[in-house]
Amino acid sequence: MKIKGREGDGRYEAGETSLRLGETSLHRRREGCGPKRAATGKCGGMPSLAETRPEVVELARRLRHTRSGRQRSLREISAELAARGFVAERTGRPYQVAQIARLLVEDK
Numbered sequence: 692m693k694i695k696g697r698e699g700d701g702r703y704e705a706g707e708t709s710l711r712l713g714e715t716s717l718h719r720r721r722e723g724c725g726p727k728r729a730a731t732g733k734c735g736g737m738p739s740l741a742e743t744r745p746e747v748v749e750l751a752r753r754l755r756h757t758r759s760g761r762q763r764s765l766r767e768i769s770a771e772l773a774a775r776g777f778v779a780e781r782t783g784r785p786y787q788v789a790q791i792a793r794l795l796v797e798d799k
Contacts, residue, residue, distance in 0.1 A: 740794060747777050747786075751794045765791045 724734035741748045754768045763771075765788040772778075773785035786794075 740790070744777075747772065748794050750775070750777065751791060755795060 728734040751768055751772060754763055754771050756762055768791050769785045769788060772791075778785055779787075779790075
């Protein structure tokens with residue numbers, strides 16, 4: 692909405708132009724991600740460990756249960772993965788417990 696009394700100079704009220712631009716870019720982002728999200732299930736963000744190193748996910752799921760039927764703790768799984776040489780790529784440290792929990796929950 693233009694400021695009353697100043698129709699000739701094309702100025703807008705404060706915040707109005709940025710609001711319109713914000714809506715436009717949000718609209719474009721949603722439309723741009725739609726087809727990709729429908730095809731791959733993901734749009735943006737870093738690739739998950741399941742996408743980059745599926746063997747780690749497979750091993751973590753196998754390590755969850757022992758032969759006697761006991762469930763291993765997340766810390767035990769992390770330690771066992773580290774013992775087998777599977778550590779975080781960037782830091783070289785064993786996987787965090789939260790990361791192990793996400794590995795076991797993901798259905799992808």
